[in-house]
Amino acid sequence: MAAGLITVLGVLAVATVAGLWWRRRDGRVRPVARPHPPVDLADLGVVAGTPATLLQFSSAFCAPCRATRLVCASVAERFAGVRHVEVDAEAHLDAVRRLHIWRTPTVLVVDGAGTIVHRATGTLSAAQVTAAVAPLLAAGAAR
Amino acid sequence: MLLDPRGPRFAAAITSVVLVLIMIFSAGWLALAQAAVFAVAAVAPRYSPYGLVYRTVLAPRLPRPTELEPAAPFRFAQSVGLVFMLVAAVGYLMGAPLLGLVFTAFALLAAFLNAAFGLCLGCEVYLAWRRLSRRPLASRVPAPEN
Numbered sequence: 001m002a003a004g005l006i007t008v009l010g011v012l013a014v015a016t017v018a019g020l021w022w023r024r025r026d027g028r029v030r031p032v033a034r035p036h037p038p039v040d041l042a043d044l045g046v047v048a049g050t051p052a053t054l055l056q057f058s059s060a061f062c063a064p065c066r067a068t069r070l071v072c073a074s075v076a077e078r079f080a081g082v083r084h085v086e087v088d089a090e091a092h093l094d095a096v097r098r099l100h101i102w103r104t105p106t107v108l109v110v111d112g113a114g115t116i117v118h119r120a121t122g123t124l125s126a127a128q129v130t131a132a133v134a135p136l137l138a139a140g141a142a143r
Numbered sequence: 144m145l146l147d148p149r150g151p152r153f154a155a156a157i158t159s160v161v162l163v164l165i166m167i168f169s170a171g172w173l174a175l176a177q178a179a180v181f182a183v184a185a186v187a188p189r190y191s192p193y194g195l196v197y198r199t200v201l202a203p204r205l206p207r208p209t210e211l212e213p214a215a216p217f218r219f220a221q222s223v224g225l226v227f228m229l230v231a232a233v234g235y236l237m238g239a240p241l242l243g244l245v246f247t248a249f250a251l252l253a254a255f256l257n258a259a260f261g262l263c264l265g266c267e268v269y270l271a272w273r274r275l276s277r278r279p280l281a282s283r284v285p286a287p288e289n
Binding site: 001003004005007008010011012014015016018019020022023057059060061062063064066067089090093096097101102103104 | 148163166167168169210212213215216217219220244248251252255256259260262263265267269270271273274
């Protein structure tokens with residue numbers, strides 16, 4: 001009984017720390033510090049020259065993917081020049097490895113040259129996605 | 144099929160309480176009963192015992208849900224829970240309480256994270272597991288247009 005009780009308290013403590021850490025970083029759109037050279041994402045459905053592509057990786061067993069899909073789709077609808085592309089992560093495991101994706105949903109913000117400028121995992125807010133694509137749209141308009 | 148996401152979260156809270164009781168009292172039969180609950184929820188989410196409590200007692204008193212979520216992740220999670228609870232029940236009932244304790248502890252970790260933080264552990268680790276195991280599975284998202 002004592003062993004059971006101690007294990008219960010240990011599990012709850014570990015889970016609380018893990019949960020707080022997860023909550024802090026979930027859904028945060030982070031700039032990619034050292035962007036890769038532009039990669040060919042055409043096989044994933046990214047059209048070269050689109051000012052901003054929201055490339056979302058989803059999987060079948062993923063409840064937050066749906067919420068993230070709705071947010072990305074609404075941003076794409078609101079701004080001309082933003083495209084939302086959703087791919088099944090499992091159908092593109094090579095790309096998933098190449099792009100270091102471990103969780104779903106992961107959203108990559110890709111600029112017109114094919115450079116991944118931002119990435120985010122988890123449930124996103126429309127405000128954060130809008131803030132991430134706005135500079136890309138401005139750059140596209142200036143060109 | 145779509146679910147009111149508050150239902151699975153409520154179920155996770157009840158599950159957490161049951162798992163705590165199993166661990167404190169080394170209750171093998173309770174572990175077996177929880178395994179049965181997981182099994183029903185995995186096969187027929189509409190008839191999951193905790194879900195029924197949510198629908199009949201709580202849902203009528205709450206505002207309507209603003210968003211729904213797919214049932215597949217919930218069923219996947221309940222199936223994983225079923226496997227863990229079966230191993231735990233066998234451990235407790237066949238004289239290997241440490242086995243029972245360890246497997247119930249992992250189930251409690253997942254259930255508590257879901258109940259307290261809304262974190263679906265299955266969703267988090269699912270892709271990582273697929274990356275490592277590399278077995279193909281049918282796509283469930285719409286294909287890109289071009």
